Amino acid sequence: MSKATHGSCLCGSTAYEVSGNLRPVCVCHCTQCRKSSGHYVAATQCMMTDLKIHGESLIWFKSSDIAERGFCGTCGSNLFWRRAGADHMSIFSGTIDGETGLSIASQLNVESKGDYYTLPDVPVISQDMLVPI
Numbered sequence: 001m002s003k004a005t006h007g008s009c010l011c012g013s014t015a016y017e018v019s020g021n022l023r024p025v026c027v028c029h030c031t032q033c034r035k036s037s038g039h040y041v042a043a044t045q046c047m048m049t050d051l052k053i054h055g056e057s058l059i060w061f062k063s064s065d066i067a068e069r070g071f072c073g074t075c076g077s078n079l080f081w082r083r084a085g086a087d088h089m090s091i092f093s094g095t096i097d098g099e100t101g102l103s104i105a106s107q108l109n110v111e112s113k114g115d116y117y118t119l120p121d122v123p124v125i126s127q128d129m130l131v132p133i
């Protein structure tokens with residue numbers, strides 16, 4: 001049994017708790033992640049059934065035909081990404097409180113990276129190679 005992971009948005013009005021395992025972090029350089037985060041996204045993932053979300057400020061934005069992004073309607077922090085119908089939730093790693101015990105293990109969509117940074121030194125994978133949890 002792993003210890004619970006806690007996280008929140010910047011203003012604290014949306015908080016969450018994960019009771020199960022977290023996947024190693026994957027970086028996504030796609031245009032949607034870059035626009036919504038202001039840089040690239042570094043996300044871990046948990047089983048939906050292990051996640052409890054607290055607070056009233058979370059808003060879901062349908063960012064594509066297949067996915068939604070969860071952000072705080074008060075402070076604007078990006079917290080979650082979920083694929084329609086999926087049994088797991090992506091959690092943006094910077095919203096986790098304290099030490100995560102995680103590290104960046106892979107990256108996606110490098111063809112749309114920004115020209116102002118270099119890629120992390122981790123394997124490039126495709127979406128279908130990303131194994132949940």
Ligand SMILES: [Zn+2]
Nearest residue numbers: 009011072075
């Ligand atoms: Zn907030």
Ligand SMILES: [Zn+2]
Nearest residue numbers: 028029030033
């Ligand atoms: Zn992305």
